[in-house]
Amino acid sequence: MSAESPRISRLEPYLHRAEPAPTLLKMLVGVQLTGIREDLGLSQDQAARAVGFSPAKLSRIEAGKGRRPPTEADVRALLELYKADDHEAQVLLQLLRRAGEPGWWQRYDKRLMPEWFDRLVGLQEAAAAIRTFEIQYVPGLLQTPAYTRAVVERGLPTAPAREVQRRIELRMRRRELLQRADAPQLWAIIDESVLLRVLGSREVMREQLQYLVEMAQRPHVTVQIVPLDVTNASAPAIPVTYLRFGGVDLPDIVYLEHIKSAAFLEDRDETEEYRLALDRLGDEALNPRESLVRLRDTMEQRYAAP
Numbered sequence: 001m002s003a004e005s006p007r008i009s010r011l012e013p014y015l016h017r018a019e020p021a022p023t024l025l026k027m028l029v030g031v032q033l034t035g036i037r038e039d040l041g042l043s044q045d046q047a048a049r050a051v052g053f054s055p056a057k058l059s060r061i062e063a064g065k066g067r068r069p070p071t072e073a074d075v076r077a078l079l080e081l082y083k084a085d086d087h088e089a090q091v092l093l094q095l096l097r098r099a100g101e102p103g104w105w106q107r108y109d110k111r112l113m114p115e116w117f118d119r120l121v122g123l124q125e126a127a128a129a130i131r132t133f134e135i136q137y138v139p140g141l142l143q144t145p146a147y148t149r150a151v152v153e154r155g156l157p158t159a160p161a162r163e164v165q166r167r168i169e170l171r172m173r174r175r176e177l178l179q180r181a182d183a184p185q186l187w188a189i190i191d192e193s194v195l196l197r198v199l200g201s202r203e204v205m206r207e208q209l210q211y212l213v214e215m216a217q218r219p220h221v222t223v224q225i226v227p228l229d230v231t232n233a234s235a236p237a238i239p240v241t242y243l244r245f246g247g248v249d250l251p252d253i254v255y256l257e258h259i260k261s262a263a264f265l266e267d268r269d270e271t272e273e274y275r276l277a278l279d280r281l282g283d284e285a286l287n288p289r290e291s292l293v294r295l296r297d298t299m300e301q302r303y304a305a306p
Helices: 012-016 024-039 044-051 053-061 070-080 086-099 115-126 145-155 159-177 191-198 204-214 268-284 288-302
Strands: 128-133 187-193 219-226 240-244 255-256 261-266
Touching: 012 024, 012 086, 012 115, 024 053, 024 070, 024 115, 044 053, 044 070, 053 070, 070 086, 115 159, 115 255, 115 261, 128 268, 145 159, 145 204, 159 268, 187 191, 187 268, 191 219, 191 261, 204 219, 204 288, 219 268, 219 288, 240 268, 255 268, 261 268
Parallel strands: 128 187, 187 219
Antiparallel strands: 128 240, 240 255, 255 261
């Protein structure tokens, strides 16, 4: 492959990001290695056998999964097998080294940041667009500190005060990505029941709805409300987060959260089903302008200041 490969040239800006974005970089390295292998007509099994890897190990490397990136020795072995040119190898190895630099969220202990949640935060930090549907809580990226406290205390009633505070700090740090100059586009669809369910207190809810109103008026944030009287809405039965990445050959990813675990879907047929479901739900929900009106009306009528 030529040193002028457009695929490689598109990667070079990621060498100079202020934040290392390790989750993104691991995925980028894996996607590029996959592309090079496929260009040579090698199957994953053939390549794995040639360098002494198990197929499962090469699959993990190409998928960019795991807390840590692959070792430089493993990636060099693949690049040598694929006869990558010097420029190509240099860019990928530089990306790999940057992938080893911890993201800000990886400084939290594993109790707060299990591997599946580590991956979600890393993906959100790297995404160009985030679509989310919530049926129980305000989306985490749009929560206020007081609302987050109420959510944490409801879900973990026996957690010590220090752990509760750390979880609040973590969520507030996560939402800072919406303040960045290169913030992702966020499209949040929220069931109206979320607005009516009192968490913490009416004062907490009023503050939370006011924050939603403020954020919904930002150019990169869209909020839509699914009203209670839409009885045939095609809403998924669980919260959904749909992540899209900009121009770097990465697949869209769907994140489905369970009580103590999560699933990440990357198969194109599966993610396309969720994309279409979110599209339909957006059509059935109030439009963004109507949703702002509903947020303000709920805030004033249900949570009016004394």
